[in-house]
Amino acid sequence: MIGCYDFCGHYEWTFAWLEQQGGHELVREYWAKAISEDSQRHAAAEIIPHGFEGMKRYWGHTLAEEAADHVMTAREDVYRIDMRQCPSKGFLLRNGLEQYRDYCDHCMGWIGPLMKKAGFVIDHEHNHCGQCWWEIRRADDPKAPSGPGELSGAQDVRLMPQWKSPRMDLYERSLDADDKTTLP
Amino acid sequence: MLEPGCRWRCGGEAMSEPSALPYTDTKPVGAADFYTAINATFRFVFARFGREGLRRYWADLGSRYHAPVSQRWAKGGLPAVAQYWREFFAAEPGGEVEVHEQNNEVRLEVRRCPAIAHLRAQGREIAPYFCQHCYFVGEAMAQPAGLSLRVCGGGGSCSQVFRPAVSELAPQNLEDIATLS
Numbered sequence: 237m238i239g240c241y242d243f244c245g246h247y248e249w250t251f252a253w254l255e256q257q258g259g260h261e262l263v264r265e266y267w268a269k270a271i272s273e274d275s276q277r278h279a280a281a282e283i284i285p286h287g288f289e290g291m292k293r294y295w296g297h298t299l300a301e302e303a304a305d306h307v308m309t310a311r312e313d314v315y316r317i318d319m320r321q322c323p324s325k326g327f328l329l330r331n332g333l334e335q336y337r338d339y340c341d342h343c344m345g346w347i348g349p350l351m352k353k354a355g356f357v358i359d360h361e362h363n364h365c366g367q368c369w370w371e372i373r374r375a376d377d378p379k380a381p382s383g384p385g386e387l388s389g390a391q392d393v394r395l396m397p398q399w400k401s402p403r404m405d406l407y408e409r410s411l412d413a414d415d416k417t418t419l420p
Numbered sequence: 421m422l423e424p425g426c427r428w429r430c431g432g433e434a435m436s437e438p439s440a441l442p443y444t445d446t447k448p449v450g451a452a453d454f455y456t457a458i459n460a461t462f463r464f465v466f467a468r469f470g471r472e473g474l475r476r477y478w479a480d481l482g483s484r485y486h487a488p489v490s491q492r493w494a495k496g497g498l499p500a501v502a503q504y505w506r507e508f509f510a511a512e513p514g515g516e517v518e519v520h521e522q523n524n525e526v527r528l529e530v531r532r533c534p535a536i537a538h539l540r541a542q543g544r545e546i547a548p549y550f551c552q553h554c555y556f557v558g559e560a561m562a563q564p565a566g567l568s569l570r571v572c573g574g575g576g577s578c579s580q581v582f583r584p585a586v587s588e589l590a591p592q593n594l595e596d597i598a599t600l601s
Contacts, residue, residue, distance in 0.1 A: 241450035241511035242443040270464035275457040
């Protein structure tokens, strides 16, 4: 049987398997179809009709179940997550598992298509070491992402001493896993 | 694999306690919602590559991703197989499984499959061939260790038997594994 205890391990392995079988587009399609539309349909059922309230309910449940060290900040115009220790990337790092070139892309790979349907845009940054932040706003809200500490105070992941890594990926008003800037 | 120094930089530390599981987590039990992704992955691979492609995915998963398990089974024999599955099901939420090691075999009596139970509780459409993954993945894990697996049942409960491959074992009849609807 394939287990959920090590799900992140075989999930990450599957990205590499799919890329070998059908290239990068197949991996993107997997995130958009299998994960966003099929596996995580309960996220769509919360977020598309209920917006920010649905985000609070969905991530409130799922991040608690995954025992994620995170902080959620919800305002009427923005929903923010500071992921201080990602349980998923952390599992891979602790166990030395790395078959696919950028595991962290999978989050934007399935959340991006969902937010596009729901009418939101995403500012997001991850450091490939288990820390990231997300700010989700309505697509017609032109506001720029917050500065460090502005929304989540001292819990802002950007204030953690280990935040900066040699490879940072930045998404600005994005909905696509490939629509990013990699910062040295 | 990880570039040198990344473990330190990322704060990752290898687990130190001995375990029959090659990959370990900080929480004792996995998140059941991941069963929906496993189910969706099977459906996606089947849609893109058909039955044979899905079986190839399962076989690769068993022989490559789970290679460290096969190595432990090859070294430790049936006691290692039994211990693996005990620890495995202890880390899966909501299952009821007995693991028996006797008469030169390890028998798993799955009274309540944690994956099927969760998918049903969530009202998910379960891929019809879902239960076959236990055979194709498990057999690919067993073969490098000189073992073989036969599965009977499915749809929420089944029996899985690991025996030395030299035993007189009839080929797996896939009709012995339940098809779900």
